[in-house]
């Protein structure tokens with residue numbers, strides 16, 4: 610097994626909060642694992658994803674990506690490491706509204722030589738972007754449109770293609786199927802899970818949707834590992 614993400618003695622409280630939001634002794638994800646992270650609304654799933662991706666820094670303890678402690682890096686170095694090694698599908702997608710669909714997907718390649726090299730391995734980054742969009746069921750007539758002109762479900766799939774381009778070691782997905790109908794949801798999961806398996810990307814996938822849980826090799830109920838969410842004092 611090769612460890613890709615690890616959190617140890619991790620503690621985080623939002624500013625002004627009277628108690629910790631995250632208090633986790635240990636959480637580890639290996640290369641190629643597909644983790645279904647679930648739990649009641651407000652239990653800290655999105656907060657944990659932000660800590661795993663180095664968007665937030667813990668008050669105590671550590672999160673390591675590929676062995677490197679996020680807290681040991683400056684903000685700029687964290688941004689570089691994130692774009693090189695992490696594909697993040699945000700709950701609100703975070704697409705650049707005025708950029709075309711295709712350019713949104715290619716963004717990680719613009720900011721990371723590693724993502725560009727990996728995306729170009731079997732041709733060009735453009736070709737990989739087009740292939741991902743096609744596999745996500747995004748019609749080619751949409752690829753030159755501004756991202757803001759797409760429906761929510763279409764934007765979700767663009768965000769997923771952007772997360773997958775250049776085969777990052779970690780893919781983090783925050784409720785990425787919430788706006789998809791059943792057929793689209795299954796097709797989306799087919800592409801996401803196959804792409805992660807093919808490149809041994811570790812996938813941490815947050816969802817409330819128990820209908821899709823069976824498709825994941827490992828299930829983690831956040832309140833079970835989070836003393837803060839379970840109400841147990843640290």
Ligand SMILES: Nc1ncnc2c1ncn2[C@@H]1O[C@H](COP(=O)(O)OP(=O)(O)OP(=O)(O)O)[C@@H](O)[C@H]1O
Pocket residue numbers: 623624630648649650651652653654655656657
């Ligand atoms: N930016 C913020 N500032 C202050 N508190 C926050 C912030 N974001 C989240 N919280 C608080 O942290 C707690 C956990 O929120 P989080 O969004 O991580 O939960 P979640 O499990 O992802 O919820 P949901 O399933 O509803 O998306 C909540 O009590 C929330 O109010």
